[in-house]
Amino acid sequence: MLNRINIVSLVAGISTLILIAISLFVPWWQFIVGNPTVGNPAIATVNVSPVNVNLALLGDSFTVPLIYALNIASALTLASGGITMLIYSLRPNKSYSMKLLGFGYKKPLYALIIFVITLVAMSFIVQKISGFTFPLIGSGATSLPRNMLPDGANVSFNVSAAFGWPFYFAIVVAGMCVAARFYHRKVVAIDATVPPQPAPQ
Amino acid sequence: MVAVLSVVLVLISIGTILGPVGAVVIIYHDDLTQLIITPEIRDIIDGKSSLVPNFNQPNNGISNNNGNSDLGGLMNPVFVSAQVDEATNTFSITFNITNSLSYDLTLNSFSANVEITENYHPAGIVSLSNPVTVIAGQTSQFTVSGSWTQDAQNYIVTNYPGTTSFEMYLTNASINVNGITIQSPGPIDLGIIPLNVEG
Numbered sequence: 402m403l404n405r406i407n408i409v410s411l412v413a414g415i416s417t418l419i420l421i422a423i424s425l426f427v428p429w430w431q432f433i434v435g436n437p438t439v440g441n442p443a444i445a446t447v448n449v450s451p452v453n454v455n456l457a458l459l460g461d462s463f464t465v466p467l468i469y470a471l472n473i474a475s476a477l478t479l480a481s482g483g484i485t486m487l488i489y490s491l492r493p494n495k496s497y498s499m500k501l502l503g504f505g506y507k508k509p510l511y512a513l514i515i516f517v518i519t520l521v522a523m524s525f526i527v528q529k530i531s532g533f534t535f536p537l538i539g540s541g542a543t544s545l546p547r548n549m550l551p552d553g554a555n556v557s558f559n560v561s562a563a564f565g566w567p568f569y570f571a572i573v574v575a576g577m578c579v580a581a582r583f584y585h586r587k588v589v590a591i592d593a594t595v596p597p598q599p600a601p602q
Numbered sequence: 603m604v605a606v607l608s609v610v611l612v613l614i615s616i617g618t619i620l621g622p623v624g625a626v627v628i629i630y631h632d633d634l635t636q637l638i639i640t641p642e643i644r645d646i647i648d649g650k651s652s653l654v655p656n657f658n659q660p661n662n663g664i665s666n667n668n669g670n671s672d673l674g675g676l677m678n679p680v681f682v683s684a685q686v687d688e689a690t691n692t693f694s695i696t697f698n699i700t701n702s703l704s705y706d707l708t709l710n711s712f713s714a715n716v717e718i719t720e721n722y723h724p725a726g727i728v729s730l731s732n733p734v735t736v737i738a739g740q741t742s743q744f745t746v747s748g749s750w751t752q753d754a755q756n757y758i759v760t761n762y763p764g765t766t767s768f769e770m771y772l773t774n775a776s777i778n779v780n781g782i783t784i785q786s787p788g789p790i791d792l793g794i795i796p797l798n799v800e801g
Contacts, residue, residue, distance in 0.1 A: 436781040442705075444780055458642070460705035460738070466630060467637040470622040477618035485611075497607045504611045553787035 407493040407588050410502065410581035414486030416574045417509050420567065421479050424450035429568035430520060432535065433561045444558070449520070450567060451512045452476040475512060482508025486581065493588045502585055506578040513575045516568075536562050682743065692749045694731065699744055701736035707779055708735040709744060714775035716748065717789070718768050723757050725770065726750035767796045 428448035435444035448455040452475050454468045485505035489498050520537060528534050532546035540561030550556060630636045679697035686693045701707050712730035717723060728748035736742045758765070773788035 444705075444782060459703050461642075463640055463642045465638055465640055465643075466626045467623070470626040473622035474619045477622070478615070481614050481618055497604050500604060500607050500611065504615075551786065555785040556782065557785075558782040 405493060405588055405591065407490045407502075407581060407584055409577060409584040410486050410490035410493065410506075413509075413574065413577035413581045414483045414490055414505070416570075416577060417479060417483030417486060417505075420509065420571055420574050421452055421476055421483070423567050423570070424452045425476075426453075427567050428453070428455070428565050429516060429571065430537075430564050431562065434558055436559055449516075451516050452479065479508050479512055482506070482578075486578065490581070493585060499585070502582060506582045509571060509575040509578050513571050516571075535560055538562055538564065679744075690749075691726075691752065691755070692747065694745050694747045695728075696743055696745045698741050699734065699736055700741045701738055704738045706735060706738050708733060710778040710781070712746065712775075712777045714772040714788070714790075716750075716770055716792070717773055718754070718758070719771055719789075719791075720762075720769070723754065724751065725754040728772070767794050769793065770795050 427450070429450040431449070432447040433443040434446070437443040442457070442460060444459060446455070446457045448457075452472050454465070454472055456463055456465070482505040485501045489501035489505060492498055493502075524535065524537055532548065533543070535543060540559065542557055543560050544558075545556040547555075626637060627634070679699045682696040682698050684693060684695045699709070709730060710733045712728075714728055716725045716728055718725050726749050728746050731745040731747045734742055734744040758768070762768070770792040771789035772792060773790075775784075775786045775788055775790055777784045
């Protein structure tokens with residue numbers, strides 16, 4: 402039997418591992434408070450990716466333990482998906498291949514969906530609980546909720562938010578993983594039509 | 603083979619999530635609220651953080667009895683000197699300002715009305731002369747300029763002859779620090795200001 406490779410899965414698996422590495426350093430979504438200048442960072446920044454959430458306030462960053470644990474969980478989950486995609490891509494026609502593919506191809510897609518849902522939910526929850534509104538994309542001026550301040554006081558500042566290029570790369574990776582699932586049928590179909598090699602005399 | 607692989611994959615799925623989450627739960631099992639509410643967040647919630655403006659609280663905001671103050675908790679100005687030009691009814695006050703944060707702060711603007719606490723009589727206005735940047739952990743000087751009204755001068759001469767100090771406060775204060783604009787209708791207690799007004 403020919404030892405075929407699911408090239409789409411191979412690329413998707415490698416891309417998944419690259420995505421993890423990139424997401425550790427470059428956020429999928431960034432929220433900035435204030436007007437950062439050269440040599441002086443923003444008053445507050447929130448850098449979010451499934452594998453790294455970084456909160457910085459006036460130059461000091463702090464970590465929320467539960468979020469940190471979920472980041473590690475997400476990184477491990479994505480890594481396991483990427484590795485199984487790689488293993489599958491080298492042996493796409495074994496009896497266990499479908500199990501590996503089924504395990505791996507969903508991980509980036511799940512990460513992407515959960516990331517978007519979490520972001521939208523957080524925006525909604527923060528707005529409902531504190532009254533503080535912020536954009537998911539774009540910039541503008543906003544104010545602290547009145548209930549956080551003394552009577553009549555007002556604290557206003559500029560905020561901006563944007564999705565980073567790794568977010569769009571994640572969409573591509575998730576798309577490739579799904580494509581690898583469909584390409585599997587083609588690989589299997591090709592194998593089924595290839596006549597067995599005659600045994601050497 | 604396939605069955606074993608299925609079990610292994612399920613265990614990986616569970617382990618990759620439960621492992622890290624379980625680890626932090628064990629680490630913080632004494633106080634599980636610390637999983638989400640870190641000491642930094644706790645300070646902000648409790649209003650203990652220097653990041654939270656604290657206008658209008660007794661002896662906070664821009665207030666105390668020696669002309670010193672803390673601008674909403676972000677900076678700590680200390681009175682240095684004052685100059686008065688009685689011919690033009692203007693004055694300027696110089697402060698040393700200390701940035702206790704690990705972050706450079708730029709005081710872009712500051713303005714407020716000054717009122718005499720007794721009877722809430724308007725006394726004049728104050729504003730920042732020039733923007734000032736205070737490097738993290740360092741001290742810089744800044745100057746606040748102001749003017750008093752002839753009406754205020756007449757009021758003091760008429761009602762408080764011989765009085766050499768007055769308790770004053772700020773109203774409608776507006777501060778812009780690093781692009782963040784903080785506005786407070788006040789009153790913000792200035793403490794007792796030495797003032798010698800002659801008719």
